[in-house]
Amino acid sequence: MLDTKFDEYLEFPCSFSYKVVGDACETLADNVVAVVQKHVPGDYVPSTKTSSKGTYHSISIRVTVQSKEQVESLYMELAAIKGVKRVL
Numbered sequence: 001m002l003d004t005k006f007d008e009y010l011e012f013p014c015s016f017s018y019k020v021v022g023d024a025c026e027t028l029a030d031n032v033v034a035v036v037q038k039h040v041p042g043d044y045v046p047s048t049k050t051s052s053k054g055t056y057h058s059i060s061i062r063v064t065v066q067s068k069e070q071v072e073s074l075y076m077e078l079a080a081i082k083g084v085k086r087v088l
Contacts, residue, residue, distance in 0.1 A: 002075065007068040016071060020059045023083035024050060032059045035077045039063075039070055056085070 010016075020032050033044050046061040065071050078087045 002072040004068065004072060006071050010068075010071075012068075013064055013066045015062055016065045017060060017062045018074065018078060019088040020061070020078050020081070020084055021056055021086040021088070022059075022081065023085070024055055024057050025083050028057050028081070028083065029059050031081045032061055032078060035081065036061060036063055036074065038077075039074055040065065 018032075018036075020028070022028050029046050029048050032046060036042075036044060040063050042064075044061055044063075046059045049058045049060075050056070051058070063074065065074070075087050078084065
């Protein structure tokens with residue numbers, strides 16, 4: 001697990017926003033939603049932005065998280081998606 005201080009700064013449950021930056025790919029948003037669905041089932045409509053050169057996509061998604069562990073698990077699983085460069 002990650003050694004974060006989310007539990008000191010957040011009161012759970014709470015709304016938490018993830019931004020996933022990865023290679024421009026038609027399936028990136030679907031892959032992000034699939035990972036989130038495993039942890040927090042629901043209807044998600046992520047927003048997608050394309051970089052100025054069209055090389056990267058940035059996917060933003062808001063999730064209601066229940067614990068520090070859930071926040072960290074999502075960070076790690078989102079980062080493991082093929083083509084993902086950063087999770088913010």
